[in-house]
Every structure is written in C-alpha cells, then in structure tokens.
Amino acid sequence: MAGDAPADLVYEGEQVVAFLDAAPAAPGHTLVVPKSHHETLLDVPDDVAGRLFRTARRVAQSLEANFDHGGFNLVQSNGAAAGQDVFHAHVHVIPRSDDDDVTLTWEPRDRDAQPQRAIAASVREGLDAGSR
Secondary structure (H helix, E strand, C coil): CCCCCCCCEEEECCCEEEEECCCCCCCCCEEEEECCCCCCHHHCCHHHHHHHHHHHHHHHHHHHHHCCCCEEEEECCCCHHHCCCCCCCCEEEEEECCCCCCCCCCCCCCCCHHHHHHHHHHHHHHHHHHCC
C-alpha cells in the first residue's frame, strides 16, 4: 500500500510528495512523485504535471541554497527502454558536484540535415495535433 515504506519526506502537497531516494545517486537525491497513480509522464494530467515540475524546481532550489553542490540533474524516464523500473511517474532531482561519480552520458551522433528536418516536421505536426 502507498505510504507504507519508510521515507525521508521533504515535501507534501495536495497533488505531489517529495522524499529522499532510498538508493541515492548522490547525497540529497530526491524523488518528486504525484500522489495519484500515473504510469508515465504521458499519463499525468496537465495540472498534476505542472505541480510535479514546479515542486521539482523548488526541491532543486532548496538543494542549491542549502548544500554546496555544483548543479543538479532532473531525470524523468518513461518505459523500460528508457530505464524506468518503477512504473509510477516520478522525477529525480539529483544534486551534482564536479567530483561525483554520477554518469548521464551518451555518444553524440552526426547530424544529417535531411532526417533532422523530417523529424522536426513530424514533431511539429504532433504538437499541432495535440493542441487542438
């Protein structure tokens, strides 16, 4: 049942909660989670998504103000192929420092102008369809 596992709660609002990750990538690693169940970000209603990311921003601001970090990453994964292993939408706020061992890397690919234009057109079309 939700709420049964021990957690170091840092924030609770009407729509979201934030708590320290039980297996942190770095000290202060915080999860921001909607209270209502939504498997991925694509399932989260707009108002809840807004609150989710506003809260993630507030958590990041608090981490920056209260600890000596050099920055932070926001990580939000959707689907097993993207590394999602807890199928309840959530955002990781991961504090970063120059000497940490956290890695979020990929090999850049050469940009081929023609496919990029086609991809951009498809994304624009999807955005236009979604705004109707």
